[in-house]
Amino acid sequence: MSAKRILIVDDEAKMRRILELSLKSMGNTVVEASDGMEALSIVEKQPIDLVLTDLRMPRMDGIALLAALREQGVDVPVIVMTAYGTIDTAVAAMKLGAIDYIIRPFEMETVEMAVTRALAMQAAQRENRFLREEVSRGWGEFVGTSAAMQSLYELIRQVAPTRSNAFIVGDTGTGKELVARAIHEASGRTGLFVPINCAAIPAELLESELFGHVKGAFTGAVRDRVGKCELASGGTVFLDEITEMPAHLQVKLLRVLQEGCIERLGSNGTIPVDLRVVSATNRDLQQAVESGALRRDLYFRLNVVRIDVPRLRDRHGDIALLANHFLHKHALELGRATPRLMSHVLQRLESYEWPGNVRELENIMERAVVLCRSGEITLAHLPAELSSESPGRSSSSSALADDPAIDGPLDLKARVEGLECRLIKAALERSANNKAAAARLLGISERTLWYKLKMYKVGS
Ligand SMILES: Nc1ncnc2c1ncn2[C@@H]1O[C@H](COP(=O)(O)OP(=O)(O)OP(=O)(O)O)[C@@H](O)[C@H]1O
Ligand SMILES: [Mg+2]
Structure with missing residues (x-):
């Protein structure tokens, strides 16, 4: 075992000297304190691998020291030394988290054994915890330890505390929203995390959803309303499926990002906002920009850091x-x-x-x-x-296999709608009922899909 730094806490100088010699002979480095107070200030200033403390001392005794260490969340093993006949105190110390106790008077061998055991236990516990938290599961809400996920976690940790806008790209169901939330959580920003799904909100409502409105701005605007961008000020706004945002709103969003303030619909006043934007798409981002689905100037603003989420x-x-x-x-x-x-x-x-x-x-x-x-x-x-x-x-190819394409009445509208409805159902089945994925399989926008689902009264 490599050299450990052991803190001896005892009010008797002679006792400290004896312990010091013995622990040093085992190859350890020794630091000394004459009471709990002094011990505490040492632990605060330098890394200590093990504390060996007397229980009865002036100023701060061993029990108070244990309690203080625990309160401060210091994770260091403590062995207490107690006089014969004060076993109750040793029990109290164990309850406060001491790893072991030694009864005085003791042989040096007893101390050495207790120290070795405590250090080994500590190492094993650390390793277990590490395995449990980091290796065997994932990171935060994420499950996954593959190299691809490890690099993703690392990238999130690097990007989160910066103010840079991030663009998350990945197939449906890969965990893009989880990434967006993780960025916010690790950002240290104190405001809210506010998600908006640009595809699921009808175009005519999206503007007010994003920027808010004042009473009377349009028919039905019966009271003032705070938009999501304003709500996310000081926090993070998550623009999901951003390529589905209508072009005129993209222009407006760009202006908000450039100027750092928003205007509620129907108002002339501006409100300053401190925005961090995380966007996401499950489309081919480059193609979305080339086809004009996402304005190039907005894309440059949003895509400061690109985060790719790996497929399963x-x-x-x-x-x-x-x-x-x-x-x-x-x-x-x-x-x-x-x-x-x-x-x-x-x-x-x-x-x-x-x-x-x-x-x-x-x-x-x-x-x-x-x-x-x-x-x-x-x-x-x-x-x-x-x-x-x-x-x-996938099983859904069967959706058409037994379709009598020509048999039956040749009513074009009814037949085409029937086929459309079946194709939509097949796409939903194939994409585990995920609307964005189904829309992609069908080659239509998510908004069109929502419209058709309503029309055919399919799914929820
Ligand atoms: N690595 C992961 N560990 C645990 N759960 C995950 C992980 N990745 C995704 N999930 C879970 O899978 C589901 C889908 O994730 P999420 O909604 O973030 O996907 P998405 O990429 O936003 O999909 P879409 O493009 O369809 O919107 C969620 O319930 C999420 O909690
Ligand atoms: Mg999503």
């Missing part, structure tokens, strides 16, 4: 972790024991394409928990596209 199929190593995480989460919600994932099932999960990424995996695990009665997840608990023999293939 590009980080196979995380699938087992994520699957078990979601099994546990949904079992907990249902008040059941977490079912076990059989290894052949895991293999199937790992060879699947995951077009809906983490969201799809979560939906499938939730469904499996609901269906599973035996405590073991088998292929029977997976949906057809996963339990059938050719993993990766």
Whole structure:
């Protein structure tokens, strides 16, 4: 074991000297204090690996020292030395978090053994905690330890505390919103995190949603309303599906970012805002700019830092972790024991394409928990596209397979609408009911999809 720095706390100089010699002979560095107060100020100033303290001392005794260390959140193992007959105090010390106690008078060997044991325990605990928190799970809300995710966490940690606007790019269900929230959480900004889905809000309402309005600004504006950008001042506004924002609003947003103030609809006054914008899209960003879906000048403002979120199929190593995480989460919600994932099932999960990424995996695990009665997840608990023999293939091609295209009445409108409706259902099924993904599969905007869903009264 490498040299450790041990703090001896005792009011008797002679005792300190004896302990010092012994601990030094073990190869440790020794620091001394004559009471709790002095010990505390040493611990504050320099790294200490272990504290060996007497219990009865003037000014601040060993118990008070333990309490103070705990209160300050100092994570250092403490061994207390107590006189024979004061075992109760030793028990109190253990309750306050002491790692061990030694009864006086003692042989030096006893001290050495206790010190070795305490240091080993501390090392093991540290390692366990590290494994639990950092390696075996992920970071913050994220589950995933693959190299791709590690670089993502690192990038978020670097970008978050800057004021730079960030653009998150990634397929549907990869966790873009989670990234946006993590950026806000780690930013130190004290304002709110305010998400806006530009695709889900009808164009005519989006302007007031973003910038607010004053009473009477338009029919139906019966009172003043604060916009989301104003609400996010001092915090972070998350513009999801930004490429779906109508062009004239993109111009307006750009002006807000350039000038640092907004104007509520129908008002002439301006309100200063301190905005940090995080945007996201699951489209090809370059293509969105080239096609004009996203104005180039706005794009330059928003895309100061680009963050790519990896697809699930590009980080196979995380699938087992994520699957078990979601099994546990949904079992907990249902008040059941977490079912076990059989290894052949895991293999199937790992060879699947995951077009809906983490969201799809979560939906499938939730469904499996609901269906599973035996405590073991088998292929029977997976949906057809996963339990059938050719993993990766989606089942929705069957939506058209048995379609009698020409048979029946040739009423064009009714037949075309019928087909459109079935295609929409197939796309929703294939994308695990994610509207943005379904719209992409269908090659229409999310807004058009919402409109059609309403028209055909499909889904929720
Ligand atoms: N690494 C991860 N660890 C744990 N949960 C995750 C992870 N990534 C995503 N999720 C979960 O998966 C779901 C989908 O994530 P999110 O909504 O952030 O995806 P998205 O990229 O915004 O998708 P879309 O483009 O469809 O809006 C959420 O419930 C989220 O909490
Ligand atoms: Mg999203």
